[in-house]
Amino acid sequence: MGRELDTLPTAPECTLPFWAGELLACPQCRGPLAYVTSALRCGQCGEVGHYQDGIAQFNVTDNDPSIAWYHSVGGTRFCERAQIPYTMSSLDTPVYHSYLARVRPDRLTSVLLDLGAGDGRNTLPWLSWGYERIVAVDAIAESLARLQARVRDEYPASLENVLLIQADLRLLPLVSGSVARAIAIETLFYLNEDYAAGLAECRRVLEPGGLLLTAERSWEGALLTHLLYGGVEALCQLAKSRDVWDGEPGHRVRSRSFTEEELCAELARAGFVVLEKRGVPVLSVVLGYLRGQGAIAAADETYLPQVRQCLQMLAEQGAMRKAHVVTARPAPEAR
Numbered sequence: 001m002g003r004e005l006d007t008l009p010t011a012p013e014c015t016l017p018f019w020a021g022e023l024l025a026c027p028q029c030r031g032p033l034a035y036v037t038s039a040l041r042c043g044q045c046g047e048v049g050h051y052q053d054g055i056a057q058f059n060v061t062d063n064d065p066s067i068a069w070y071h072s073v074g075g076t077r078f079c080e081r082a083q084i085p086y087t088m089s090s091l092d093t094p095v096y097h098s099y100l101a102r103v104r105p106d107r108l109t110s111v112l113l114d115l116g117a118g119d120g121r122n123t124l125p126w127l128s129w130g131y132e133r134i135v136a137v138d139a140i141a142e143s144l145a146r147l148q149a150r151v152r153d154e155y156p157a158s159l160e161n162v163l164l165i166q167a168d169l170r171l172l173p174l175v176s177g178s179v180a181r182a183i184a185i186e187t188l189f190y191l192n193e194d195y196a197a198g199l200a201e202c203r204r205v206l207e208p209g210g211l212l213l214t215a216e217r218s219w220e221g222a223l224l225t226h227l228l229y230g231g232v233e234a235l236c237q238l239a240k241s242r243d244v245w246d247g248e249p250g251h252r253v254r255s256r257s258f259t260e261e262e263l264c265a266e267l268a269r270a271g272f273v274v275l276e277k278r279g280v281p282v283l284s285v286v287l288g289y290l291r292g293q294g295a296i297a298a299a300d301e302t303y304l305p306q307v308r309q310c311l312q313m314l315a316e317q318g319a320m321r322k323a324h325v326v327t328a329r330p331a332p333e334a335r
Helices: 068-072 088-102 123-127 139-154 156-161 190-207 218-228 232-239 260-269 283-293 296-317
Strands: 034-038 039-042 047-054 055-058 111-115 133-138 164-168 179-185 206-216 243-248 251-256 272-281 321-330
Touching: 034 047, 034 296, 047 139, 055 139, 088 123, 088 206, 088 272, 088 283, 088 296, 088 321, 111 190, 123 139, 123 251, 133 139, 139 164, 156 164, 164 296, 190 206, 190 251, 190 260, 206 218, 206 251, 206 272, 218 232, 218 243, 218 321, 232 243, 260 321, 272 283, 272 296, 283 296
Parallel strands: 055 164, 111 133, 111 179, 133 164, 179 206
Antiparallel strands: 034 039, 039 047, 047 055, 206 321, 243 251, 272 321
16 A cells, blocks of 8 residues: 555554554645654644544544534434434444445455444444454544444454544545545535535545445435424425534534435546445334334334334335435546
8 A cells, every 4th residue: 555564653652553554644745644652743744643542533623513513412322322222323224234235345354444433333343244454434532432432342352453533534544545445324414515525535545446335315305304303494494405404403513415316416526436326215214203202102112123124125125215325436537
């Protein structure tokens, strides 16, 4: 990958994974980094980050409106919510994991990049499959700390196999052409007007023959979500745009939604060739809403296996989507 491992010296205090030196780069100039005490330094740009508590931390603006609410609540908790029957997280997660399985590379030493990894619901499956180089990037350090704790508890022998990075997805501190698979599950749409910049970074870090698996909000699914949780007024507001609003009063989070055609056009403009188009069923939104309204009884947990089987079938064959899931590769001329 054009970089020696001793770029990040193995000093006694250095606990970065041994393979991190092949991957880390200055997020500003893309130059090599040196690890000095706890600082990550670039010869041209100076100190651009530091390594603390097992996380390589690069500059992230806490008041960025796309992540301010997540900072206020300590990041995402998908793994926790996935354990609660009939939450959207518990229903969507098996579907997403089935998509991860479809893009598994042959080599266990391939570098896998989980963008917006949060607390690790789409990171941990790679460890269970035996992959040895997994990079988890998120803007919220608290989420990454929970991911680290889960790895320590569930895969203690694999701590060296995960590189945790707090960074801006528009400025990934990674070497170009170093990643075999880039996974962006319900992540890039938070970049809003900078969505293209996020896709450009994905393309930059992918190796020749690499794949991007991205899941983005469906506009129709977002319309239904706004209707259920915000009422008719919220539905009508979204019908005039593609802006989705989440969070709580005073901490609203804006993100984008897409029709399938719009999403594929964005990928094409970013230099990707779309290989496969599927989705996550919007039925999980309805079921999650009904659970919150108390309309799903405890006895209905016995039907969960059948419900999940139905959702998996709809993911393959259905058209009513909460999210579009697209697999794409960089076009040869884009590299």
